[in-house]
Amino acid sequence: MKANPIEVPTTNGNLHKPLITTKHFILPITTLAILITIHLYTQNFSGLRLINPATTPAGNSTDDSKCNLFQGSWVFDDERETYYTNETKCVIDDRQNCMKYGRPDTDFLNWRWQPDKCDLPEFDAVEFLEVVRGKSLAFIGDSVGRNQMQSLVCMLASEAYPMDISYTNDTRFRRWVFPPYNFTLVAIWSPLLVKTRDPTPGNFTRDSIMNLYLDEADEAWTSELENIDITIFSAGQWFFRPFMYYEKGQITGCHFCNQENITEISLYYAYQTAFKTTFATLLNLQNYTGLTFLRTFSPQHFENGDYNNGGNCVRTRPFTKQEMRLDGYKLMMYNTQVNEFKAAQKEGEKKGLKLRLLDTSDAMIMRPDGHPNHYGHPASDANKTFPDCVHWCMPGPVDTWNEFLLEMLKIEGEEPKAGWEDHQIEFTGWTVTPLQPPGSIWQVRAWVRYMAATTDGSHQSQLNNAPGAPKLN
Incomplete structure (x- = not known):
């Protein structure tokens, strides 16, 4: 030179x-x-x-601030293939097995999520299993959380099928292991995340008043969490039912109880307190060091009524962002849980715990076409006439949640190791x-x-x- x-x-x-x-x-x-x-x-x-x-x-x-995976729109892709079918050897609840029970349209399978400022890669089963090799992942929540868990099992079926190592015959509590990867997947039924009790065991209906102990976390998950590496919490739709609320062992109010001398309390207060209790319990566990996700509120899409008075969900295409957005009670539910999450996230940082938001709400408010409606077969024929506009068809838009999950796990894996910042x-x-x-x-x-x-x-x-x-x- x-x-x-x-x-x-x-x-x-x-x-x-x-x-x-x-x-x-x-x-x-x-x-x-x-x-x-x-x-x-x-x-x-x-x-x-x-x-x-x-x-x-x-x-x-x-540099994830440059791309928010959760801000975007649904784009039709007629070449898009599903990750599995209703005939794949995996776990699909009949109530969400829409194609098996005759759903006539299939366009709802061809919409992919497109973030505004980047791309969301397709799910890769091998890549996911490598990311979680040697780890355990737990879904803790209600049947919509189970919906995502079953979706994940089916999306992984192209690479590996798990061995059932469950401790119980109760299908709400499952435990699988993927032997080639030493990856354990756990499903824990806890639809309200806090302690509950049925006042009339054996005679439980949709309208039964449940006792909800807002300041006591559910032992179903607290007894397991310290052995889990990755946790996904979710809860929502169960909070709309009738409750008797307890705090410090005393009745503090109720929701839809219609009882004299008992104060009617907003469900938003109960929702907020349940998440406050959940996060406080998590942060105080002595031996929990896992990565925690909150999967945000999953909206239902009943139109012309509710599930029991003529409501249904018959749309066959997504809404655009201009046509539908979170508002009303759905926005209230979302904000309530996210506010508690953000407070817990700050406290978690002080203790070296990572809390992350799996923010699916904006994407799913635009998918009225993704529900089973009448194309699901419940476990009991007694409720067969009820439409389902809460859960999600499998395959269907719920699979996008696991595309999000994989990308977020990859981002966590790319962060600097402890001490490197010095x-x-x-x-x-x-x-x-x-x-x-x-x-x-x-x-x-x-x-x-x-x-x-x-x-x-x-x-x-x-x-x-x-x-x-x-x-x-």
């Missing part, structure tokens, strides 16, 4: 013969960069990213931060070559436009 001399003018306007060239500047800079690279590489760091400390929050080395090097006004493998050591080498080849001295101003240089996020 030929170095151009730097000519320094004298006071009389003449030019001194240069004492130094840019080569003298570039050599130490290049040497420093190479030494940095070698040092980090030998410390098992295989990637670097340049971060502008003035614009990036401390400790935040991800290993930073100041260089020409930027911070070089090691990232978790697989990183881009080749980008760093290209950047070093660029620095060595630059002759005008304006390294900092040209850095972000350099060929092969790491880009700012």
Whole structure:
């Protein structure tokens, strides 16, 4: 490389013969960069990213703020194939097995979720199982949570089918293991997340008044959680039923109880308190170190009435964002749980616990076409005439939840390991931060070559436009 001399003018306007060239500047800079690279590489760091400390929050080395997976729209794709069918060897509840029971339209299977600022990759069963290799994942919640869990089992069926290792014959509590990957999948029935009691055992109906202990977490999940690596909580539709509310062992009010001298309390208060109790219990478990997701409220789409008075869901295409959005009680339910989640997330950070939002509500409010309606067969023929506009057909839009889940797990896997945030090097006004493998050591080498080849001295101003240089996020 030929170095151009730097000519320094004298006071009389003449030019001194240069004492130094840019080569003298570039050599130490290049040497420093190479030494940095070698040092980090030998410390098992295989990637670097340049971060502008003035614009990036401390400790935040991800760029997920550029793409919100959950803001987008449904796009019709006539070449889209489902991950499984109603004949796949997997677990599909007959109440959500829409094609088996004669649903005549299939266009609802051809809509894919398109985020506004990026793409949502298709689900890859092998990739998912590799991400969760050696781990356990629990779905804790109601039948809509079970809906997602069964969807996941079916989406994984192309690669592996689990072995049932359940402790009980109660199908609401299941435990499977995928032997090749040592991955355990757990389903825990806890539709209200807090303690409940049926006042009239053996005579339970949709209109029975249940006792709900708002300040006591359900032992069904508290007894299991410390053995779980990844947890997905969800709850919603059960809170609309009649309840007698208890706190500190005393009746504090009710919902739809129609009893004298008992105060009618908003279901939103009960919903908020149940999540407050859930998160407080989780944060106080001594040995829980898992990754926690809250899957947000799943909206129903009854029109022209409710399930028991003529309501149904007969639409065959999604709404657009202009046609439908979260509002009314659905928005209240969403905000109630998310507010409690955000408060818990802040507390969790102090204890080193990760809480993440699986924010499916905006996407699903646009899918009135995704429910079974009358194309599901309940366990008992007694309720066969009731339409189902709460759960989701399988296959169907519920499979998108697990596309979200895989992407979020991958993002978590790409975050810097503990302690790496302390290993930073100041260089020409930027911070070089090691990232978790697989990183881009080749980008760093290209950047070093660029620095060595630059002759005008304006390294900092040209850095972000350099060929092969790491880009700012």
